[in-house]
Amino acid sequence: MKITESKGFSSPNFPARPQIKHHTSRLAFNFSFLTNATQYNLKKNNKNVNNKIRLKLLEKIATLSEEDKVLILNRSKDQGLELLPEEQVKLRINQEFKDSGRYEECDDNYWVFRLSKKGRVIGKISDNIFYILAVDPKFDLYKH
Structure with missing residues (x-):
């Protein structure tokens, strides 16, 4: 069957x-529920997290919140985020995080971003909020 153009036809x-x-969805970072385990939080008595690590954390958060x-x-794990199953991470989650209902609102897995060779930051994501749960300067919260 051959289709030919009709002389009286005009397109609608x-x-x-x-x-x-469309607004972009940028990450916002929340420190409210850092673990109480001293070696993985940002308290002054944590000898593992020095000012160089704190500065690197601030720089990385600034970079991640710009895009x-x-x-x-979609970035590589060195530049962006890495997904880790919860059972692979040895982290005691702050009980307030669970009690607040935020734990249930988050993805099932942990998300990690790197502070170059200075450490890793482990958290959970709900929509565009990245809840920072631990800073791991000793690289011992999960197998690398």
Whole structure:
């Protein structure tokens, strides 16, 4: 069957569609539920986390919060985030985090970002909130 153009046919006119502006979803970081285990929190009495690690943490958070979450999740684990099953991490979660209901709102796994060779930061994500649960400067919260 051969289709030919009809002389009386004109294509329909559709109204112009309004342009929809999409907001990017950037990560926000929350320190409220850091573990109470001294060797993995940011308290002054933690001899494992020095000012160089604190500065690197601040730099990394600034970098990760500048781009869309989707872009960060698609980066390599050295530049972005790494997903770890919960059973692979030896972390005692702050009980207030669980009691607040936030634990149930988060993904099932942990998310990790690197502080170069200075350590790892372990947390959970709910929508665009990254709850920082531990800073691991000794690299002993999970197998590397």
